[in-house]
Amino acid sequence: FGKCWDMHVTEILGASLDENLKMIEEICRYFAENDRLVIFDAEHFFDGYKRNPDYAVSAVRAAVKGGARCAALCDTNGGMFPDETAEAVRHIASLFPNTVTGIHCHNDGGMAVANSIMAVKAGVSHVQGTFLGFGERCGNASLSAIIPNLQLKCGYACIPKENMRLLTGTARSIAETANISLRKNEPYVGLSAFAHKAGMHADGVLKNSVSFEHIEPETVGNERRFLMSEMSGRTAVTEKIQKFTDKIDRDSPKVYDIIKQLKRLEHLGYQFEGAEASFELLVRRELETVTPSFELVSYRVLDENPYEDGHSATATLKIKAGGQTRIAAADGDGPVNALDLALRNALLPFYPQLEKVHLIDYKVRVMDPKQATGAVVRVLITSADGDNIWTTVGVSSDVIEASWIALVDSIEYRLNCVK
Structure with a gap:
């Protein structure tokens, strides 16, 4: 990559404008002469283009002269509007017709996807982004939205047609691997998208x-x-x-x-x-089409303060499952975590498929704040097993009991409803 904004060259890099152009050309030439496909990320291109268009164009020209096969124009600060993006892309594409023009957008203004699509319509054939929009600050352009928008709405071939059905499953797998919750309102792939x-x-x-x-x-x-x-x-x-x-x-x-x-x-x-x-x-x-997978006999939770080793709570419970009675205990980071771990310890010998199940989100909402610490609470637990994501709810004036109700539903759903 190389700087295309003159301010960045002189104030951030501390180089002269000519020195920067020479560096861009020389590094592109070095890789091109060593049989590498050179994709030049024109960093801060759009900010530079708005303030000093001649210099921004000169930076791209230096890269092309050095052997770059693709010039990816970067909205590094993420503040561009779609019409501005399209106008600049159209100009660069006309100046360098034998070079692939690309786009790299950040989402600081909430327009990364729109800017990327408008750039394609203006002549771009190389789009950079990240799945689900991972990236610095507000993120990069989200490929999980760009791909279906371009292919299903605009007629561009991005991925094999049969693979479009894998989009949601892929998004969920990536979110789980990254240990984040997939936004419910994520376009196309979120739980609330439809x-x-x-x-x-x-x-x-x-x-x-x-x-x-x-x-x-x-x-x-x-x-x-x-x-x-x-x-x-x-x-x-x-x-x-x-x-x-x-x-x-x-x-x-x-x-x-x-x-x-x-x-x-x-x-x-x-x-x-x-x-x-x-x-x-x-x-x-x-409908009486599901039977309980286990029966709770009792549970007890002890919370300690001060505590050691990051475990502030201990839970013990007794359940009946598979014609047997089992007692299990676990330390956890709080009473709900301890109860969750103890329940899994008790159930795993009967249901080994629970090994893959884990909680990915836990929310508590106070129903009537006027009741203060005696208020009824609603607990939502979201669980995942690598292929599926599901959410359960529990309500009680006791936050641990509400959590237990939601936790039991989470386990029962996985055992009875997931194929």
């Missing part, structure tokens, strides 16, 4: 999916979701239930029972819009 709440949106999608969806979710390996609440109508609830069984229709008595149960639980503080795994378990329990 989620609809009961009402006009849900009703419209059920009648014609294009009414509220820009593509079929299966195209990118995602799926349509209907968010359940006490406001859900029979049609939306039935559509959701029919994912689990084909023996239920809109007028089935069980649908009324499930809606009644939804209303009862939401009155207690439950909310299933972000906890679809708990909703599925609720349905399966009402």
Whole structure:
């Protein structure tokens, strides 16, 4: 890479403008003469182009003269607008018709994806980015959005057509490997990318999916979701239930029972819009198509302060599973972590598939702050096993009990509902 903004050359590098151009040309020539394909990242190109266009162009010209086959124009500070990006790209592409023009955008202004797409439309054929937009500050342009936008909307061939269905699964695998939570509202691949709440949106999608969806979710390996609440109508609830069984229709008595149960639980503080795994378990329990994988006899949690070795809590529990009674204990970073580890220790001999399951997110919401420390809390636990991500919910005035309810649902969902 090389600097294309004169201010960076003189104030940051401490070089003269001519020295910088010579360095760019010489390093490109060195790699080209050693049989390397040279891609020149024109760093701070757009900021330099706006302030001193002649010098920014000179930096690209030096790279091309040195043997660069591609000049990737960088919006390093991430502040460009799509129309500005397209105009600059169009100019550079016209000046260097025999050189591949590329684009490298940061997302500080929230426009990295838009800038990248406009750059392609203006003549770019080389796009740099990162999956899910990983990168410094606000991140780089997200390839998980750029790829489907360019291929599905603009007709550009980016990846093999059959691989487009792998997009969501790939995003989830990358997020898990990076030990981050995939944003639910991540375009195309997020859990909420094709989620609809009961009402006009849900009703419209059920009648014609294009009414509220820009593509079929299966195209990118995602799926349509209907968010359940006490406001859900029979049609939306039935559509959701029919994912689990084909023996239920809109007028089935069980649908009324499930809606009644939804209303009862939401009155207690439950909310299933972000906890679809708990909703599925609720349905399966009402339909009597799921049996408990274990039974809790008792648990006890001890919190210590001060503590050593990073373990502030100890949990012991007794369960019944597989016709046996097991007692297990574990130290953890807090009472919920200790309880989680103890439960896994107890269950692994019966269910070795739980070895791959781990918690990736834990949230607590106080339902009525006026009740202070005696308030009812809602706990959301998100779990993953490498291939699947699911969220469960628990509610209680005791945060440990609420966590236990969500934790049990997480385990039961993996054992009973994940194929």
